Amino acid sequence: MTPRYEPHEIEQKWQRVWEDEGAFRAPNPVQSEPTAENHWYQLEMLPYPSGPSLHMGHVLNYTMGDVQTHVRRRSGWHVVRPMGWDAFGLPAENAAIREGRHPRETIERNIETMRGQMKRLGWAIDWEREVSAHQPTFYRWTQWLFQQFVANGLCYRREGPVNWCPNDQTVIANEYVVDGRCERCGAEVELRNMTQWYMRTTAYADELLEYPGAEWPEKTKAIQRNWIGRSEGAEILFRVEETGEDLAVFTTRPDTLFGATFFALAPEHPFVNAHASEEAKEYARHAGARPVEERAAATTKTGVFTGFHAVNPINGERLPIWVSDFVLMDYGTGAIGGVPAHDERDAQFAETFGLPVVPVIDDEGRLINSERFDGLPSEEGKRAIVAALEQEGRGKPTVNYRLRDWSVSRQRYWGCPIPFVHCEKCGVVPVPEQDLPVILPDIEDYAPKGRPPLAANEEFMAVHCPQCGGPARRDPDTMDTFVDSSWYFLRYIDSHNDEAPFDRFVVDYWLPVSQYIGGIDHSTGHLLYSRFFVKAMNDWGMVGFREPFARVFHQGWVTLGGTKMSKTKGNVEGPDQVVDAYGADAVRLYILFMGPADQDMEWTPDGVEGIVRFLRRLWRIVHEVAERPPADDAREAALARKANETIVRVTDDVLRRFQFHTPISAMMELVNELSGAVDAPDARFAAETLVSLIQPYAPHVAEELWGVLGHERLWEAPWPEADESQLVRDTFELVVQVNGKVRDRFEVDASLDEDALVARARESERVRSYLDGGELRKTIVVPQKLVNFVV
RNA sequence: GCCGAAGUGGCGGAACUGGCAGACGCGCCGGACUCAAAAUCCGGUGGCCUUCGGGCCGUGUGGGUUCGAUUCCCACCUUCGGCACCA
Known part of the structure; x- marks a missing residue:
């Protein structure tokens, strides 16, 4: 008689065992001893303990990391998977202010609650390494x-x-x-x-555009690239006619230099304050005080002539110097040569103040009105003009960054x-x-x-x-x-060290982080800062690597009512209720089954029922199989093949594709197939495979069922490997198409050669009716798949 | 404006290398069990047509390449994300 599936009993039981045994502790290597070759540092961004509970976004994130951890561990990797708290900072402090308590009290209470929730979800964390940014033992090293x-x-x-x-x-x-x-x-x-x-950070601006040895999502790299905003151009010196001093301009379009018809300075430019007319200074004071946002939103350009002139170094042309708030002091040099013919903003400015427009590039992208440079393609023109200016000491190629x-x-x-x-x-x-x-x-x-x-x-x-x-x-x-979170991942590795922030030997062993999971919202902040920290530490000889995170994965947002769950929005849903109702295993499976982990998903507990049904079914079927005497030589049937196929799919999805929802589908298929064949000779093999494969997702029920099947310690059992010989099929379903449309399909022997397949395809009555009357022009055979007749 | 991602049933989604579109689950419909219900189990479920054999249409839109396109190419539409008076 199968006992009832009681998730809470099972979960508590096994969590205690893991804790007592220190099951997920990962010892550091010792310098005098050989080190494991396969090591894996699994890391998810640490939580802010500013709220009183984890939310479903955390649950998604850490469960993903957990599945990865279990599969790697059981596949023979030495895996470290730490956890800690981003306890300092505004969110925590603001939460304390709202509660009218001291921040330390608030965050320490929150940490305790969250740690409890993490343990209750059964995540395989090495708690020995736990750190929190607010502890003096941590911030001493910050x-x-x-x-x-x-x-x-x-x-x-x-x-x-x-x-x-x-x-x-x-x-x-x-x-x-x-x-x-x-x-x-x-x-x-x-x-x-x-x-x-x-x-x-600007000291590493160029280097931050490279990712040596790190595989990052294109998207994230693009965001960082945009943020760093590298642009190549030239710095060109214009002489002020009246004072004799030089004003530098940064431009990405030196090829349009002959088209400059005015010169403009940012309101904050020192020249304005030093020389400009009272009217211009007055304008600068007002304009400079307006927020940049407002300046950008203005529809028409404003500005005031300073009374001075700048000499264009390429042709001696005399340009009026204006002050205008569309020129920004903190980009380039705060001064520009205005080319209305080839720049939209300059055009608006010229139109407003009736300044001339001189086109210097024709429709084919060649220089015109540019004296000896006429006819050069734009790109060549850039180089030639900068080279000419460089000869006279009036210009040089420069690179500018948006990064500050x-x-x-x-x-x-x-x-x-x-x-x-x-x-x-x-x-x-x-x-x-x-x-x-x-x-x-x-x-x-x-x-x-x-x-x-x-x-x-x-x-x-x-x-x-x-x-x-x-x-x-x-x-x-x-x-x-x-600053705290720019190096916490290094401290995890050596969190009890009281002589140094960390020991280089152990850090060099584990780092860079093998897989980092966290929100894409940290692309221009935390992820950039951490790279900056590691590059600097590498330059000082503190670490032997140059990138902190070898692979990065961004989970999608778990939304509620269409917006990302967050405390500020007040739409947080924690795991407690669902865990109370269905157990940790169901919640873990469900959050991953909801959809691809890198896409946003709207939280609704509606589908949990399906997962609970699946777990109960698994529970019942494994018990039924366990009650039957094991058959000898039990691996020669369809069920065994299905089990082997499932091993391949689950392993490949988790390790190579980093995809977590499709393995659950694959395991459901196996349960469906096994449920109709509990008496089959290979049923036991299928059941054992199933329990073993589901362990990373639902470790508690898996452990319990592993016991029912007469084994123990599944968390350290080797990850199943597919038996190649059982993946081979003797027959396959041949698809027969006529002009690309499926007209028939039937099982054929896998050993048939192409001619034999065509012959079999022709025999089909259905196919024949489409072939009759037409002239066969072509026959396409795809081995192990299909035959297509073109008539 | 520049850069990046995405668009498939009522819903979440699958289809990895161009080869059976819709796996798996939710929901819904029907059936079994039951006095009844829950739970469980079995079956069905893209649309239209059908003489019930099957046929036609169908992966944002329009073109193209190909024997064959959700998948590749071109153009466009929509949504989301990043940058943005950045010279």
């Missing part, structure tokens, strides 16, 4: 690394315009300003001038303190290594108020300068959370 960046000239302080979120009361990075608004809270961002720490350095100072409390002190005598001085970490003090009033909350804490702020011993002040800002 601070240490920060100092390394400074020491190596890749992190620096400067004053400049920054994006200020008036709602969150802090500076935010360019990468997290979307359409002029704060990516987190949606408030319109203001420009402010402040002194801030920056990571010099990453601003990392935040005027908020809940983050990693910046390990520098400000001394009036010595300047900005690093906190000595032996004094790290600079502990984030527990303060009562951490609410944002426009100046960093730590600044009000005298106990924290007042220090002695490490260099001269005189009075000094700590840096009251904290770091952007993305």
Whole structure:
């Protein structure tokens, strides 16, 4: 008599066993011993513990990683699969503010809940490696690394315009300003001038366009390419007639230089303030104050003549210098040569102010009105003109980037303190290594108020300068959370090391991450920053690789009501209810069965029933098979072949195609076939294969059924391998077409040669009726598949 | 405007290398079991036509290549994502 399928009992039972045995612990290699060749670092982006629960998007993500982990482990790979918490930062702090509690309390409670949910879903995580960004044992090394960046000239302080979120009361990075608004809270961002720490990401701008040894989705690379915005062109010097000074211009179209009819400066350009007429300065003050968004949205161009003229170095032409807000100070040099004939914006400007238009490229893309360069194709013209200017020291080829350095100072409390002190005598001085970490003090009033909350804490702020011993002040800002997440994947590998952030030997063994799973929304942020970190560390000799993530996969969004589940939108659905109702195995199977993992999917629990039916069916059938005495020599039938085919499909889909929903379909097919043949001699083989294949998806029920079949420890049993000999078919279904349309199909012997197949096809009554009366022009035979007659 | 992805039944989707379109599941319809229901099991389920043998149409639209196209090529439409007064 088959017992009832009771998921909760089974799941608790096996989770306890795995925990007691440390089943999913992955020991690090030891330098003196040989290391495994097949190693796999499975990583999914770590969660923010800012909400009180995981949501179904997390469930999708981590279940995918889990299936990959189990299949790799059982296929003989040494797999590490860690987990941790992105505990610092705005989302966590804002959640705490809403609750009226200290951020530490909120996030530590959330971490506990989420960890419990993860364990309840049975994910194979090596919990020994767990880290959280807010622990001093972690952020000590974030601070240490920060100092390394400074020491190596890749992190620096400067004053400049920054994006200020008036709602969150802090500076935010360019990468997290979307359409002029704060990516987190949606408030319109203001420009402010402040002194801030920056990571010099631009130092690697060119290299970030290359992905040595890393297979990334084209889409992600395109997003990063757009963001870096490399463009090749030339820098050209125009002399100001009245003052004799040179103004540089960046252009991607030096071939149109003869068409320049005016010269324009950004309102913020220093020349404007130094020389321009009062009217022009007045314009610049107003225009410069308008947000860029608004400037871009304006339909007509505005501007004021400065009273000065620039000399075009290629032909000596005298151009009026204007100031206009369509020229941007932070791209190129903040100055342009206006060519109305070949640039849409310049054309609008020229039209508004009645400036001349001189075409210099004809319909065939050749230069005209360009003196000795006439007739050259545009591309050649570019090179020739730049070369000519270079001879006279008036121009040179240049590359420009859209990428800006990453601003990392935040005027908020809940983050990693910046390990520098400000001394009036010595300047900005690093906190000595032996004094790290600079502990984030527990303060009562951490609410944002426009100046960093730590600044009000005298106990924290007042220090002695490490260099001269005189009075000094700590840096009251904290770091952007993305600094923490730029290296956490390295700390997992050596999370208990208290002498260094990590040991290079173990990190070089595991890294780069074999498979990284996470949202595509991090393409221009976290994924770019992490690459920057690793390239820098590689240059300093800290790591032996140059890319952090060998393969990247982006899951689709799990949506509710059409929008991505997120706390800010309030449409979060956690796993607890469904797990209560159906068990973890059903939830794991269902979230993956919903559709291709890289596409968005609307969450609805409606289909879970189908999965539960499937599990109950599996449960009953495996019990039925187990009750029958095992047959000898049981592998020579259709069921065995189906089982072998299923092994091939599941393995190929998970390991090569990274596809998780089709293997479930394949296993359902096998269950359907087995359900009608529990007495077949190969039924036991089919049942064992099935249970073994489903283990990565539904590890608890699989383990239980493995026991029913008389075995144990499925989680470490070898992954099934298909028996090639059983995949061979003696017969196949021959499809017979006439003019490409299927007219008949029947089983034939697989050994028949082409002539024999044609002969068999001709014998078909149905086919004959279509062949009669026509002239046979061609016969196409596809071995093992079809015969097509063309009449 | 530039760059990238996608469009298949009532729904989620499958078809990997050009070779039987719609696997698998949901939903729906019918049947068995039952006093009844749930659960379970069996069968059906793209559209139109049918003399019930089958026939025709069908993968966003229009063309093309091919014996044969969901798959390749060209043009277009729609949706989604990235960049964007970036010179």
